Amino acid sequence: MTERVSLALPSKGLLAEPTLNFLKSCDLKVHQINPRQYTASIPALPQVDILFQRVSDIVYKVADGTIHMGITGLDVVMEHPSSQLLVIHDNLGYGFCELIVAVPESWLDVESMSDLVDISLDFREHKRRNLRIATKFTNLTRRFLHEHGLQHFTLVESEGALEAAPTLGYADVICDLTATGTTLRENHLKTLVDGVVLKSQTCLVANRTALETQPVVRRTAHILLELIDAALQGRDFYTVTANVRGASAEAVAALVAGNPLTRGLQGPTIAPIYTPDSLADEDHQWYTVTIMIRNSDLLATVEYLRSIGGVQTIVTPARYVFLGHSPSIERLERLLGT
Amino acid sequence: MLTLPPHLADQLPDALGQAQRLMSRLTRQLELFGYLPLNTPLVEQADVFLIKAGDAAINRLVSFELNGQTLCLRPEFTAPAARVYIEHFQDHPGPVRLQFAGPILQYDSLSHGAITEQNAIGAELINEYSPAADAEVIALTVRLVEEAGISNWRVTVGHSGMIERFLDRYQLNRQMRRFVINHLSTLRQGAEGLAQTLEALASLEAPAATLTEAQPINNHLEAEAALYALLQAAPQHGPSGGRSREEIARRLLEKQQQGNQRDRVRHALRDLQQLLEQAVSPAALMAHLEDATLQVMAQHILATFSLLAAYGIPQDRIAFDLSFTRNLDYYTGLIFECHAAHEPGNLFGGGGRYDELIGLLGARHNVPAVGFMLYLNPLLAAQQPAPPEEPRDRIHVLVRPSEDRLIEEAIALASALRAAGIRVTTQSGPDAAWKGPHGETHLLMVEQAGLRLFQLANHTDLTLDRGDITGILRALELCS
Secondary structure, eight states: OOOOEEEEEEOSSTTHHHHHHHHHHTTOOOBOSOTTOSEEEOTTOTTEEEEEEOHHHHHHHHHTTSSSEEEEEHHHHHHSOOTTEEEEESOOSOOOEEEEEEEETTOTTOOSHHHHHHHHHHIIIIISSOEEEEESOHHHHHHHHHHTTOOOEEEEEOOSOGGGHHHHTSOSEEEEEESSSHHHHHTTEEEEEEEEEEEEOEEEEEEHHHHHHOHHHHHHHHHHHHHHHHHHHHTTEEEEEEEEEESOHHHHHHHHHTSGGGSOSSOOEEEEEOOHHHHHOTTSEEEEEEEEEEGGGHHHHHHHHHHTTOEEEEEEEOSOOOOSSOHHHHHHHHHTTO | OOOOOTTOOOOOHHHHHHHHHHHHHHHHHHHHTTOEEOOOOSEEEHHHHHTTOOHHHHHTOOEEEETTEEEEEOOOSHHHHHHHIIIIITTSOSOEEEEEEEEEEEEOSSSTTOEEEEEEEEEEEESOOSHHHHHHHHHHHHHHHHHTTOOSEEEEEEEHHHHHHHHHTTOOOHHHHHHHHHTHHHHTTHHHHHHHHHHHHHHSOOOOOOSSOOOOOOSHHHHHHHHHHHHHHSOSSSOOTTOOHHHHHHHHHHHHTTTTHHHHHHHHHHHHHHHHHHOSSHHHHHHTOOOHHHHHHHHHHHHHHHHHHHTTOOGGGEEEOTTOOOSOTTOOSEEEEEEETTEEEEEEEEEEEOSSHHHHTTOSSOOOEEEEEEEHHHHHTTOOOOOOOOHHHHEEEEEOOSSGGGHHHHHHHHHHHHHTTOEEEEOOSOOGGGSOTTSOOOSEEEEETTEEEEEOOOGGGSOOOTTOOHHHHHHHHHHO
């Protein structure tokens, strides 16, 4: 039984660099001796071998068990589903894009998929040919079109600049990934109101059998999920400390916890500050208040702390927030039926 | 271990034997009606099936891309029959009767992604339009079901063309027409069904807002003016996606004028629900029709029903149901299904008239046709256990040389026995299972239905002159 765990990362493309940054933000810095090499290591996880692969190869190789785990796009996973390929974290928070159906801007009469169904029937009846759709994602596209009742079409499988297909004339419409829609607009294409096939982002996948039979793979998956969950949670929170004057720790606590903004995750931590004045004047002690707040509440929190006499408010990002349990690990164990 | 994908199954010897025996009896019946057997490949161009299949059927089509072509696995025989007719029989004068048998494959309707394989048998009567042709095909379906030993069958008959023709006057767009047809069985449940259907209609997504406010267009000139204005407004740049600006403008105009589709659908649904309530039999239907074309269609159904009586099919075994549909868009006339009595879910098969498919697939002119297909599995379920074989057929001889040097003699002996019509297996090498009761080795052993009955003596006692097997045959006769 192997004691090594292989983890594949995108070798190039839009996900390559952000993946290295993401892992670094989880304290899992990838150590690559030479950027031309296709292997690397993560010093924090000595049992793991990093392999750089294309996003689609990561899906195939994790599905067939050649590689134990990988980080890749949800779009590629959904295009090539396999019972052996488990998505163990589907929300890594980067690499967002949508797989959409786009038609020429000049098709003023086409706004929804039901219009497109009508056009496909027109093509059949009047042009004696199928509507041609260029895509890299033939499985997802075919299923989506069928679900919308569009049956008469020919898929033109194509890699690369699909947006040009209608202009070049080898397809009528396209089904492609878009992050911002800029390329579509520049190529005089428009999306349909109900033409989103899939909303995708980066995900962590693993081979089911490897998870079930190799304890080291399961253990490594747990470590990764624990760190990822905590790091992603940490992104949403700040630790705020402020010095507040009050008659007692309880009085300060009542003020701070009295506002939902500054109640923190569980409640504030209040600690006395021992200044020369405070020793003399027992009624006016200084206390340090420590709370966790959501990023979005920062300015409102600072304002409230000021209003209750808070000074020297220090805000530090929370690197990790470990909850009572890792939701992703729980989900994984449920998936594996344990 | 590698196993079969879910929902697929191997056919093991006993089941295969039973299926083959049934299939040959059914094939024989079709031959007695003059249907010529032929085979088409399991893989066809997907378009053959896509050109006129219904939504449900298309969703179940197993298709794949290969070298830029979309191919698929055969889900039924009618579309291939139409293609075969065009390629090989188009110049044949008069009707052509063809029969098909073999596996059909499609995605399972319940668990998405799983492929199911079934054996089926079908027949197509091409280039004849008459109640007689329809009656022949229904009668043949019943004949085959009865040949399979099933006596409690029922036939449900409907008519695709009548519903289509009925909806014509409401000028519905394709989507709405499809909506009505998909809700026929709900509509048949009286006022409650109508209410349900109207509810489903309300929950359909509202039509997307169009670019410009629709102004009612009252005459041809106004339409042309509106079209011109739209053409002026349409973008001049960018890809056309294979459509001219005029096509786009015309459709946009049509779309704007279709605002009152929903009222028309409601109207159509109410009228249709009434008609379904009245049409309990072809005669009752006849009485409630005003449209001449519909009357001709109803007349055709009446004539077909009376011919079925001539085939000895009792009227009480046939139910007429105008709301009955099949999952295939290519039907244009009478359609039917044969199923177990009181158990409509236990479907043996069905078929119908398709007068446009062959033309759509590229025939020189429209060719009327009618056909049916039966699934083998439900018919097999009604089979009695296999009849006992003839004693001689049950003999299975194992020729096994006791020493390697005798293998050539063993092969020659086996050949001679096979020439005499006896089932023979040769086996070389030691195998304890084939030792005699006292551990002696034999050249020849005889089995009967898996049970060893008789052992011929040690090879040294046998005359093994090639070709002279009379002694052995005599011994086999004795044991059988």
